Amino acid sequence: xxxxSQDSPSSPTSxxxxxxxxxxGSTGRLVGTSLVSRLVTDTGTQIFNPFLxxxxxxxxxxxxxxGWLVGLRSAFGMLAPLFGTLADRYGFRHILCxxxxxxxxxxxxxxxxxxxxxxxxxxxxxxxxxxxxxPTLHAYLGACLPYNIRARGIGIVEYGWALAGIVGLFSAxxxxxxxxxxxxxxxxxxxxxxxxxxxxxLPHPQRTNKEQVSPGKRFRFSxxxxxxxGENAFSAxxxxxxxALAFFAAMQIYIAYxxxxxxxxxxxxxxxxxxxxxxxxxxxxxxVTVSLFTDSIGKRxxxxxxxxxxxxxxxxxxxLNQGLVSAVLGLSIVRLCFEFTIVSNIALLSEQVPDxxxxxxxxxxxxxxxxxTLAGPIGPWLYLSHGVxxxxxxxFVLTMGALLIYLVLTKERHG
Numbered sequence: 570x571x572x573x574s575q576d577s578p579s580s581p582t583s584x585x586x587x588x589x590x591x592x593x594g595s596t597g598r599l600v601g602t603s604l605v606s607r608l609v610t611d612t613g614t615q616i617f618n619p620f621l622x623x624x625x626x627x628x629x630x631x632x633x634x635x636g637w638l639v640g641l642r643s644a645f646g647m648l649a650p651l652f653g654t655l656a657d658r659y660g661f662r663h664i665l666c667x668x669x670x671x672x673x674x675x676x677x678x679x680x681x682x683x684x685x686x687x688x689x690x691x692x693x694x695x696x697x698x699x700x701x702x703x704p705t706l707h708a709y710l711g712a713c714l715p716y717n718i719r720a721r722g723i724g725i726v727e728y729g730w731a732l733a734g735i736v737g738l739f740s741a742x743x744x745x746x747x748x749x750x751x752x753x754x755x756x757x758x759x760x761x762x763x764x765x766x767x768x769x770x771l772p773h774p775q776r777t778n779k780e781q782v783s784p785g786k787r788f789r790f791s792x793x794x795x796x797x798x799g800e801n802a803f804s805a806x807x808x809x810x811x812x813a814l815a816f817f818a819a820m821q822i823y824i825a826y827x828x829x830x831x832x833x834x835x836x837x838x839x840x841x842x843x844x845x846x847x848x849x850x851x852x853x854x855x856x857v858t859v860s861l862f863t864d865s866i867g868k869r870x871x872x873x874x875x876x877x878x879x880x881x882x883x884x885x886x887x888x889l890n891q892g893l894v895s896a897v898l899g900l901s902i903v904r905l906c907f908e909f910t911i912v913s914n915i916a917l918l919s920e921q922v923p924d925x926x927x928x929x930x931x932x933x934x935x936x937x938x939x940x941x942t943l944a945g946p947i948g949p950w951l952y953l954s955h956g957v958x959x960x961x962x963x964x965f966v967l968t969m970g971a972l973l974i975y976l977v978l979t980k981e982r983h984g
Contacts, residue, residue, distance in 0.1 A: 596713075596714070596722070598771070599709075599710070599771065600710075600722055600725055600726055602767055602768065602771060603706055603709075603710065603726045603729075604725060604726050604728060604729050604732075605729070605764065605767075606669070606702075606706070606729070606764045606767070606768070607703075607706070607726055607727070607728075607729025607730065607733075608729040608732045608733055608736065608737060609729075609737075609757065609760045609761055609764055610669075610672060610699065610702060610703065610729075610761065610764075611732075611733035611737070612733040612736075612737025612741065612753075613672065613676055613695070613754075613757045613761070614699070614733070615733050615734065615737070615738060616737075616738065616741055616753060616754075616757075617635065617639050617824065618738075618823045618824055618826060618827055618845075619738060619742070619826070619830075619838075619841035619842065619844065620741065620742070620745060620750065620827060620838060620841065621635055621636070621824065621828055621949070622827060623745060623750050623838055624750050626750075627751070628682060628683075628684070628685050628688055629685075630685045632828055632949050632953075633946055633949050633950060636945045636946040636947075636948065636950070637945060638685065638688055638689055638692050638945075639692070639824060639945035640941075640942045640943065640944075640945030640946050641689060641692050641696065641942075641945075642675075642692040642695050642696035642699070643696060643938045643941040643942035643944075643945060644696065644938070644942045645693055645695075645696025645697045645699075645700055646696060646699060646700040646934060646935055646937075646938030646941070646942070647700070647935045647938065647939075648697055648935075649700040649701065649704050649931035649932070649934040649935040649938070650795070650931045650932045650935050651931075652664055652668065652700060652701035652927075652931055653704060653705065653708060653927040653928040653929070653930060653931025654927065654928055654931075656705050656708060656709075656927040656931075657708075657925060657926070657927035657928055661705055661706075661708065661709040661712070661927070662709075662769070662771055664705050665701075665702060665705055665706060665709065665765075665768045666765045666766070666768045666769060667701065667765075668697075668698045668699070668700075668701030668702035668705065669702055669761050669764055669765035669768065670698070670761075670762065671694055671695070671697050671698030672695055672698035672699060672702060672761045673698075673758045673759075673761035674694050674695075674698075674758075675691045675692065675693070675694035675695025675697070675698055676695055676754050676758040676761060677691070677758040678691025678694065678695075679691035679692060679695065680751045680752075680753075680754025680755045680757075680758060681751070681755075700931075700934070700935070700938070703934060704930045704931040704934035704935075705930070705931065707723065707915055707930045707934075708919075708927040708929075708930040708931070710919075711723075711919035711920070711923075711926050716983060718864060719916050719919060720859055720860065720863035720864045720868060720871075720913065720916040721859075721860045721861075721863075721864055722860075723859075723912060723915050723916050723919070724856050724857070724859035724860030724863065724912050724916075725856075727856040727859070727908070727912045727915070730856065730908065731849045731850070731851075731852030731853030731854075731855070731856055731908070732849060732853065733849065734845045734846060734847075734848045734849020734850075734852055735846050735850060735853065736849070738841075738842055738845030738849065739842045739843065739845060739846040739849075741753035741842060741845075742838045742839050742840075742842015742843070742845065743839065743842060744756065745838045745842075746839045746842075795928075796932075798921075798925060798928075798929065799922055799924075801921050801922055801980075801982060802922070803978065804921060804978065804979050804980045804982075805918065805921035805929055807974050807975070807978035807979045808914065808917060808918050808921065808933070808975070809918070809933040809937070811872075811971040811972075811974040811975050811978075811979070812914050812918070812933060812936070812937050812971075813936045813937045814940065814967045814968065814970050814971035814974070815876065815879070815907065815910055815911060815967070815968060815971045816911070816937045816938075816940040816944075817939075817940030817941070818879070818883070818940075818963070818964035818965075818967040818968045819879075819904075819911075819964065820940065820941050820944035821947055821948035821960060821963065821964065822886075822900070822903060822948065822960050823904075823944075823948070824944055824945055824948040825949050825952040825960060826900055827841055828949055828952060828953075829896075829957065830844065830893065830896065830897075833890075833896075834896070844897055847901060848900065848901060848904050850901075851901040851902070851904040851905040851908070854905050854908075855904070855907070855908025855909040855912065856908055856909075858909050859909055859912040859913055863912075863913045863916060864916075867981060868913055868916045868917035868920075868981055869917055869975065869980070869981040871909070871910075871917075872914050872917060872975055873972065873975055873976065874909075875906055875907070875909040875911075875913060876910055876968055876972040876975065877972065878906040878909075879903070879906040879907060879910060879968050880965060880968050880969060880972070881906075882899070882902045882903045882905075883961045883964045883965040883968060884961070884965060885899055885902065886899045886900070886903060886957060886960070886961040886964075887957050887958045887961050903964075915930075917979075917981060918930065918933050920981075920982045920983070921982055923982075948960065951963060
């Protein structure tokens with residue numbers, strides 16, 4: 570049974586984690602369920618990127634306004650550390666279930682919205698759910714998978730991001746073409762609800778440290794204590810900040826590419842869905858590379874390689890904007906490099922402070938979502954104001970900053 574409580578290296582849960590890591594049945598069930606859940610949630614996360622113009626038209630509002638709505642959803646990711654703390658205390662499984670129910674409700678409200686205000690309420694609820702789901706899932710995986718195979722396991726789960734493009738967004742383009750812009754949101758809502766109940770069948774949490782939390786201290790909150798991560802805090806926070814810069818650099822391009830390709834090359838929803846499939850293959854290549862090589866290369870070294878290649882990709886992006894095929898090629902290179910970087914980064918962060926893994930992963934998600942929140946409105950604005958050159962220049966500068974942070978301030982802990 571998978572340990573779902575705090576797991577310091579000297580605690581009984583460490584042996585349980587090692588045991589699970591060699592139990593192919595339990596590991597396969599955990600990784601398989603996590604992969605399918607990420608396919609569903611990541612389709613929802615990415616759906617605004619290619620179909621932003623059609624969603625904006627459906628809500629009778631502007632591209633930048635929908636960008637603000639995406640930013641609003643991301644902003645609620647700042648609640649992630651609260652969920653991480655609760656997961657460290659009370660276990661991961663029920664937090665994952667509740668988060669997916671919130672995602673389902675929020676997605677449903679967006680799909681039913683006839684005005685931007687109702688969509689904003691839905692995006693807020695959706696954002697709360699995502700803030701509790703993705704980083705808690707990463708913490709769950711970090712608690713269950715031994716460090717020497719953790720990048721492989723997390724890399725496989727992150728195939729969900731790629732499959733969201735290959736299967737999810739391609740299907741969304743078909744649904745929009747066949748029915749309307751609301752159809753994929755309603756389908757996603759149902760799928761998220763199903764996945765919420767699926768998580769109930771994962772192993773129950775073991776509360777090996779429950780007795781260590783006295784009732785009198787259970788709800789005490791100290792801001793200083795909350796942000797204290799022990800002797801490795803400096804490296805952990807550097808990884809979070811570097812990851813946030815990398816996120817902003819990529820996400821501002823992701824949120825703008827649908828508008829870019831539609832305005833410059835006349836792509837419709839069906840073609841954008843096909844292009845999303847191509848991007849999904851690029852994301853898949855990045856995740857597969859992580860699952861195959863990052864454990865042996867080293868997590869920190871993999872992040873450095875990914876950031877260096879991302880710099881080259883951003884330099885190429887304006888040069889390749891000479892036609893639809895070459896533009897899609899440039900974006901595919903960007904996505905492959907980013908996916909390799911960020912999945913390696915998840916594995917690197919997961920072992921920085923093992924006894925506070927839930928808090929660390931959710932803090933990392935919250936700080937990363939600052940970048941995503943800003944990218945929501947800034948990406949479309951940058952493209953409309955300065956074109957592809959403006960997008961690529963900002964992304965290059967931010968990625969260079971991230972690379973310097975990792976080179977100077979971070980270190981890798983080995984489990």
